[in-house]
Amino acid sequence: MSDITSLFQSLSQCLDLGIIGVDQNKRIIIYNKWVAERSAITESNALGKELSEIFPDINATRLLTTIDDALKHGLPAIVSNVFNRTPLPLYNNAKKTERINQNINIIPIKNENVQYCIIQINDISASVDREKALEQQVRERKEIEQELRITLRKLEDASKIKGEFLASMSHEIRTPINGIIGVTRLLKDTSPSSQQSEFLDIIDNSVQLLLTVINDILDFSKLEAGKLSLHEVEFDLEKTLNDVIALVKPSLECKNLKISNFIDNKLELSYLGDDNRIKQVILNLISNAIKFTDNGEIKVASQLIKANEHSAIIKISISDTGIGIDTQTQELLFDKFTQADSSTTRKYGGTGLGLAISKNIIELMHGSIGVESTPGQGSTFWINVELKRNNKKPVKATVIKKDKAAKQSFSGKVLLVEDVVVNQLIAKSFLKNIGFNVVIANNGQEALDMCADQEFKLIFMDCQMPVMDGFDATRHIREMESDQRTPIIALTALAMKDDAQLCFDAGMDDYITKPYELSDLITCIEKWV
């Protein structure tokens, strides 16, 4: 045995792993150089000693149990670093500061019926360090992800608060604007002097501009919140374009610009889609063309790109002979708050939201928008939209001309439910002008009381009022009604969320958004009287 032991001892010296051999009494019979160097115990000091004598801290550890099992039952074992970091006091440096990470194999060997045990030690410190570093990286990445999640949530909250703020601001701003517009119109009917007329026109135009800005901001916040939805109605493309051109006529005349409207004769005119949004985009593009053109002509052209049984792709382009836009700026043009350059903002005014809104609306319709331009020679803005073909009977355009509308005459008693005195004044005079006898309720509760003992042809209902709001009042009126249903039309400055739906849910039949024009009022009344 001693021959074999000494052979094994010599062999083990050249291994790059630790070898300790013990006999049945756990006395050390092999102790290689690798272990000697790392334990700072020389071979001659170790040999013949009991294992726990030179390594006292292995008592009552799994390592010692496995050695016992190996000697008693011949059971081999793995003492891995996962569960046992550093079973033996072995060090990689002379200072003995840090124990090396070990993977230990316990190998029982039987010779001439005597059981021996070989303890084989691997130094895995390098791979443990590598894993620790990786684990640290993973932890750090997780922490960063967590921080990002928190930041994202904060941003979402902030965006929500912004949306709510805009909604309430819009209501607060629209209400006084409604007052200014209404009273200006009323003043115009009081035979003012020509100078006063001119001043009133300035007020009117300024307020209209202010309203456009507010509507732009509102639309944009709706688009950002994904709350802008499209409606599908039958509409006539030619009428839509003509309506827009009629709207810009005063500004065209002001700058002495010509406008032409060319419609491809292959285009049919009746479609299903959100004509109001298409109108908004075209109006924005034409208004821009007018804004940046000092002389020459604006050309509006519509052509059919492709059509099938159900839909048609239509290209509408608006060309001007204005200042033009360089290629670099063209790329930024559809971003929010961008105008061709910051100085243009001063010179030409505007929020810089128009094109961003237009782009979003057109994309919502699965269409595209673009521009071609040469500085100094003008620009052509175009949209491509796919519209559903209206296979039913084409709509008959119902045009209400303002001067005719003014003469429109109705009769009967209507109830106006409105808490703001200025608004009462405006609505009352509009309604009186077209022939109605107007009764006023200052809030929902008053309206309820009046409905209990009077009959009305129509009820105009403000939505937000003290004491009882328009929604509750409508619900109560509907409960009170037996067989005759009085049409209730909401007059609302609410412009966010699904306001229309709120009105319908409460039992109202129609709605008009403040500020409104007399023609809006008449169009609506005609539906219900």
Added chain:
Amino acid sequence: MDKIPQMDELELDLLNEIFNVGVGNAAASLSQMVKQEIKLSVPEIDFLTSDQLIKVLGQDKLLCSVSQKVSGPLVAQSILLFPDVDSLEIVRKMLGNQISDAGIAELQNEAMTEIGNIVLNACIGSLSEAFSQTFIIDLPEFERAIPAILLESRQLSSDSFILFIRIELSLSESKITGYLAFLIGGASFSILQKSLNKTLSSLI
């Protein structure tokens, strides 16, 4: 192997008891090692063919296995099996929650090898003690595969069958089912039976 040799009730009782002792020791060693209470239970011993075992384990189920070959008076392949997912759960529970999923997967091999080694050693040690015999046992080997592949590489002889034990491991509110399988040939089975009877006669 179409016919599985039978054991009588006494033989089975003793074998069950030997494994109970072994698994009990294993639970104690594991608990001590990870410093939390780990329980292991052995409900019943069964004898199965390879095909039956594959069916019990689930043909396509990925398993992780630790095996140690036993030789000496009898020859057997001892295997501890856990569904792969459950083995990760065991490692996670034993090592604590501060290690990432990737880290746990990285340690699965080493950790399961040691756990398997402890359980298998305890059972083999219990057999060796009961029969007063010493076996020659190889170091544990770890492998992840589906049952058919795991068994194929460990088949000992054409007439081998499986001494099958379902074990339940409970640790910190989880109960995980694993399996102990001893692949054993006809000749070794006879030796096992003889050893059981020898022990039984010394007890009576």
